[in-house]
Amino acid sequence: MKWEKLERAAVDAELTKLAGWTLNDAASSISKTFKFSNFIEAFGFMTEAAITAEKLNHHPEWFNVYSKVEVTLNTHDAGGLTELDFKLAKAMEKAAARRMV
Numbered sequence: 001m002k003w004e005k006l007e008r009a010a011v012d013a014e015l016t017k018l019a020g021w022t023l024n025d026a027a028s029s030i031s032k033t034f035k036f037s038n039f040i041e042a043f044g045f046m047t048e049a050a051i052t053a054e055k056l057n058h059h060p061e062w063f064n065v066y067s068k069v070e071v072t073l074n075t076h077d078a079g080g081l082t083e084l085d086f087k088l089a090k091a092m093e094k095a096a097a098r099r100m101v
């Protein structure tokens, strides 16, 4: 499926539904740093998010050190943010909430 790059107003509307996510340079990506109680919790979150990412065929850019996972999402095929980024962000929120960030 071809996903369209979202207009800035649509991006802002989606962002209001997500806690702790910030818009990056030129509104081309969104980021959040997730903090867990230890490495196993962080890695469990990454495993669950990876399964969702594979199902969506939409993959995060992320950086993990111990209990911290820094996530950046964008759709490189569309050159910006699409609905897919917000689908993955919402799935990540659920996976993180289950692990009591």
Ligand SMILES: C[C@H](O)[C@H](O)[C@H]1CNC2=NC(N)=NC(=O)C2=N1
Binding pocket: 057, 058, 059, 060, 073, 074, 075, 076, 077, 078
């Ligand atoms: C060929 C492959 O389906 C595409 O490159 C997919 C894979 N995963 C992807 N992930 C992300 N984040 N953005 C994309 O544009 C993207 N495209």
